[in-house]
Structure formats: C-alpha cells, structure tokens
Amino acid sequence: MSHTTSTQVQLVTRPRGWPTHDDFRTVAVDYDDLAPGQVRVRNDFLSVDPYMRGRMNDAKSYIPPFVLGETMTGGAIGHVVESADEALPVGTLVQHDLGWRDIAQADAAAFRAVPELPGVPLSVRLGILGMTGMTAYVGLTAIAGMTEGDTVFVSGAAGAVGTAAGQIARLLGAKRVIGSAGSAEKVALLTEKYGYDAAFNYKDGPVRKQLAALAPEGVDVYFDNVGGEHLEAALDVMNDGGRVALCGVISVMNTAGRPVGPNNMANIITRGLTLKGFTLGNYVHLAPEFSQRMTAWFGEGKIAYDETIVDGIEHAVDAFLDMMRGANTGKMLVRIASDA
Structure with a gap:
C-alpha cells in the first residue's frame, strides 16, 4: 500500500449562461493508504456529457447538483492499481462514476468489474456500448x-x-x-x-x-x-x-x-x-436487453462510431466546453492514461 496524489477538477462557481474556465479549478488530492475493502483505480478514460451542465445549477432535478468546492463526478473506466478487496484484484478493469480525476479511491462497491473485449477500445464502454x-x-x-x-x-x-x-x-x-x-x-x-x-x-x-x-x-x-x-x-x-x-x-x-x-x-x-x-x-432494467442486442449488432459489424478524444485531466474542462459547443463528432472523451 502507498500514499498517492490525485489530480481532480472541482466546480467553484455556478455558471450563469455559458460556463467558463473560471467556474472550475484543478486541485491535488492526497489519498492515504487503502482502508480494508477499498480499491485505487487509475482512470483510462473519462466521459463528459451534456447532462453535467444541468448539475452545475442549484436546481431540483433527477440527479443532485454538483457541490461547490467538491470534485465533480461522471462516467469513467480504468484499471485497479491497488486493492484491499479480494473481489477486485489489481489489474481488474472497472467502470464507475468517479470521473473528473485521474486516480479514484473508494470502497469496492463504487466500482463495477467489466470484461476486456479483445480488439475493442476501452472507450466504447463509455459510448456506443455504454x-x-x-x-x-x-x-x-x-x-x-x-x-x-x-x-x-x-x-x-x-x-x-x-x-x-x-x-x-x-x-x-x-x-x-x-x-x-x-x-x-x-x-x-x-x-x-x-x-x-x-x-x-x-x-x-x-x-x-x-x-x-x-x-x-x-x-x-x-x-x-x-x-x-x-x-x-x-x-x-x-x-x-x-x-x-x-x-x-x-x-x-x-x-x-x-x-x-x-x-x-x-x-x-x-x-x-x-x-x-x-x-x-x-430504465436500468432494460440494460440486459440493450446489451444483448447492441453487442450482437456491434459484433456483426453493423455499428459505426466516432470518438473525439482530448488528452489529459488538465484538459477535461476544455473537452466539456468544446462538447457543449458542438465541437465533437460522436462521443467526447478525456484520455487519462497515455497507453489507453
């Protein structure tokens, strides 16, 4: 086990109209050694999505607003790099909602193990297959x-x-x-x-x-x-x-x-x-139906997809703002790991 530092993005001001870089800040968060039942994950990709703009408002919605001064959340996929839980050993590929950071650490229950798909980029699990x-x-x-x-x-x-x-x-x-x-x-x-x-x-x-x-x-x-x-x-x-x-x-x-x-x-x-x-x-109850049909279509070569990828946690806000202005084609993603 070891200490580590995670780079994370927080919302500091609720935007009025179009968000700007001044509404966010990037911080370094130190993680202590893992507690029993926790895992540490190096994120490979983060998702930025239009619904996140709604969470920047302090208004009633289907999902709570982002808390000012706290790290934002969102879809992410990565690999376990340290583990204190037998169910998620080191090397396990996991999907989770602790995005907007390069390294995530939490109880194992916050992460869902997913199989690696040979020849298929990890990113598609946040997009067309997700x-x-x-x-x-x-x-x-x-x-x-x-x-x-x-x-x-x-x-x-x-x-x-x-x-x-x-x-x-x-x-x-x-x-x-x-x-x-x-x-x-x-x-x-x-x-x-x-x-x-x-x-x-x-x-x-x-x-x-x-x-x-x-x-x-x-x-x-x-x-x-x-x-x-x-x-x-x-x-x-x-x-x-x-x-x-x-x-x-x-x-x-x-x-x-x-x-x-x-x-x-x-x-x-x-x-x-x-x-x-x-x-x-x-509609999470429809996930098995969707997965069965989409996996079949994807495997048969019937599904095309595009991704717009921005590299680095330090450019996550750029990716989000570009996506809101329609600069992306297909899914907008932030690549964290250089080898992902």
Whole structure:
C-alpha cells in the first residue's frame, strides 16, 4: 500500500449562461493508504456529457447538483492499481462514476468489474456500448415505441447519442431517418457513415423550413436532443399519433433567462401526439436487453462510431466546453492514461 496524489477538477462557481474556465479549478488530492475493502483505480478514460451542465445549477432535478468546492463526478473506466478487496484484484478493469480525476479511491462497491473485449477500445464502454448507446435505444423503444416503417427524426444527430440513435432506428426497421447537425462535414457523415437517409445543417436556415422540405410525408418519431427551435419544427411535421422522446435540451441549457417554448403546442392536441421525457436511471432494467442486442449488432459489424478524444485531466474542462459547443463528432472523451 502507498500514499498517492490525485489530480481532480472541482466546480467553484455556478455558471450563469455559458460556463467558463473560471467556474472550475484543478486541485491535488492526497489519498492515504487503502482502508480494508477499498480499491485505487487509475482512470483510462473519462466521459463528459451534456447532462453535467444541468448539475452545475442549484436546481431540483433527477440527479443532485454538483457541490461547490467538491470534485465533480461522471462516467469513467480504468484499471485497479491497488486493492484491499479480494473481489477486485489489481489489474481488474472497472467502470464507475468517479470521473473528473485521474486516480479514484473508494470502497469496492463504487466500482463495477467489466470484461476486456479483445480488439475493442476501452472507450466504447463509455459510448456506443455504454450509457450513450443505451440512451438512444431506450428513447426509441421504451419511450417512443418505434415500429418498423416509421419515419424518424433525430436532432443533434452527429453527437454521441444522435449517431447511435440513427443507426438503431435503421436496424429496427425505420422507413426513413432524418438528422440535423451543425456543419456540412457532420451532415455528410450522417448520410455516408451513420445510415441517415437525409440530413441538414441547422445553421443554414430556419429549422422549420429545412425539416419540412426533407419530411414531405411527415415524421412518426422524433428523438429530441436539442429542444428549442428543433422541437418546434418537429411539432410542425409530426404525423397523427406521433411520438416524441425528449432526451435533451442542449440548445437552451446555457440560456441565462427563461427560454421561449414552441408556439405550435396545439399540434400536440389536434394530432394526438405523445411527448415523454426520460432519464436513463429509470430504465436500468432494460440494460440486459440493450446489451444483448447492441453487442450482437456491434459484433456483426453493423455499428459505426466516432470518438473525439482530448488528452489529459488538465484538459477535461476544455473537452466539456468544446462538447457543449458542438465541437465533437460522436462521443467526447478525456484520455487519462497515455497507453489507453
């Protein structure tokens, strides 16, 4: 056993509008020798995700806000480097929520052992094979009740959840899959790599006009990662009985004032639409179903993925801020270990 120092990122100010580097600080935390039942983990990858922005506000939500002056948490994967628990010996690959630090130390119960997948990067367990992929799967199946032959629209389609949602919709038998993204390069990626039938750059003009032009027969399922103008546009083109899975509102998360809602809410009534918000914590019972189906698709070469990787715990805040501005394609990750 030995003492060690962990580099960690803490929130020191609750952002008003867009977060800045001044809202965070990087600190060195000394860990004592392990207590019985504890393990020490060197993180290989950390996940930065849009939901973390919501946790920076002191507001009631499905998950408690970050505590000012304490190290933030989030998804991570790494290897046990010291252990005082027989269930997790040195060398075990573990997944956990003690992100935003290079080294984590806690009771063994805070970590979940996962098998190494030959030839598969560790990072995919934080992305397409992990929470990201499952979010897309749950939104389409359990929330929107997608069926074969549906036309599906996905906003924020070049992000981690969006790239997964488009492919899953296609594999579940969607007739047509439409996506939105924030650059011409990302739009091309959606149609050339991720199975989207059509896509548009929301920066090129009004979303309502662009979506209507690509969905002349309407939309049956809308997977909403964005909110705002995209939700308003979707309500314009939803078919009778359409279903909307409300997953995120990244377009308005950094608005200092109260965002304006859609002006066509009456369509929900006249077209018999169903809008349902969800968070993954309420659907963990679907993890085995998702794992079975996604592992099979992945093994058959039917799933593509992209990752945007930033190196070093000292650049974790940069990665988060870039992700919030849409600089990533696919999953945004922070690589901690140089050999990961």
